[in-house]
Amino acid sequence: MMDRASFLKGLACATAAPMALAACSRSQSRPRSDGAVSDTLDVHDPRAEIPPIDKSTEEWRSILAADVFQILFEEGTEPRGSSPLLEEKRTGTYICAACRLPLFSSKTKYDSGTGWPSFWAPLEGRVDTKKDTKLATVRTEYHCKRCGGHQGHVFGDGPEPTGLRYCNNGLALTFVPAGASLPPLRT
Numbered sequence: 001m002m003d004r005a006s007f008l009k010g011l012a013c014a015t016a017a018p019m020a021l022a023a024c025s026r027s028q029s030r031p032r033s034d035g036a037v038s039d040t041l042d043v044h045d046p047r048a049e050i051p052p053i054d055k056s057t058e059e060w061r062s063i064l065a066a067d068v069f070q071i072l073f074e075e076g077t078e079p080r081g082s083s084p085l086l087e088e089k090r091t092g093t094y095i096c097a098a099c100r101l102p103l104f105s106s107k108t109k110y111d112s113g114t115g116w117p118s119f120w121a122p123l124e125g126r127v128d129t130k131k132d133t134k135l136a137t138v139r140t141e142y143h144c145k146r147c148g149g150h151q152g153h154v155f156g157d158g159p160e161p162t163g164l165r166y167c168n169n170g171l172a173l174t175f176v177p178a179g180a181s182l183p184p185l186r187t
Contacts, residue, residue, distance in 0.1 A: 050125065053099050053147045060147075064098060072098050072149035075141070080115030083170020089095045092177040094119075094168075099147035100185045101126060103173065104166070112158070112165055117173065121165040127151065127166075142166065150167045 061069050070076040085094070094104040094117070103126045104119045112118035125145065132141040132153065140154045151172045158165035176182060 006177075043116075047187075050101065050145050052145075056148070060098060068097050069169050071171045072096075072144075072151075074149040076169075078116075078169050078171050081116055082115075085117040085173060085175060086111075086115070088117075088175050090177050092175055092180070094173045095176055095182070096144040096147060096149055096151070097172050097174050098149040099144060100174070100183055101144055101146040102182070103127060103144060103151065103166075106178075108160055112167065114165075114167055116152065117168045117170050119168065120157070120160075120162045120164055123165060129154065149160040 034136075050160060058072060059172060060073050062117045064072065067076075067078070071078060088106075088109075091106050093102045093106065094109070095102050103122050108121045110118055110120060122142070127142045128145050128148075129142045130137040131142050142151050142154055143149060144151060149172060152168040155165045155167060156163060174183065
């Protein structure tokens with residue numbers, strides 16, 4: 001038999017669940033009840049399915065700039081130190097330049113000194129990884145979960161709390177400042 005304290009605790013959780021789910025389903029930055037703006041677009045439930053976008057190589061080529069296409073869909077790398085995102089210090093969200101899926105919060109960005117935008121963690125459930133053996137060493141490559149666009153490589157020399165460095169091509173990302181609307185999805 002359930003005691004009174006367990007019953008009340010369960011009731012509180014059941015009452016809070018719809019509010020928590022509603023907060024997780026927001027699709028763009030919105031002011032919080034305290035008047036502040038969320039730092040990350042698409043506050044989400046990381047368990048939610050992210051359906052893939054199934055576009056042909058030619059479809060992506062037709063809607064993306066040549067250099068962006070080369071990075072995202074031919075696994076290229078931009079020149080070291082060339083990204084304007086290196087100097088981006090505002091609060092906001094970094095989204096995939098192809099499909100607009102939010103990938104990183106500005107809270108996880110840091111100056112790695114490598115010449116590419118770096119983050120210590122992606123938004124949960126937003127990137128997939130695979131082994132990259134193109135160079136003489138084995139590396140971990142990561143891609144946007146929705147469109148498969150190549151973002152960069154992850155290394156084990158980052159700061160706490162993860163100790164990881166997601167070294168990203170700046171051309172593979174678009175920055176959206178906090179409070180701004182998410183650009184339309186490329187579907």
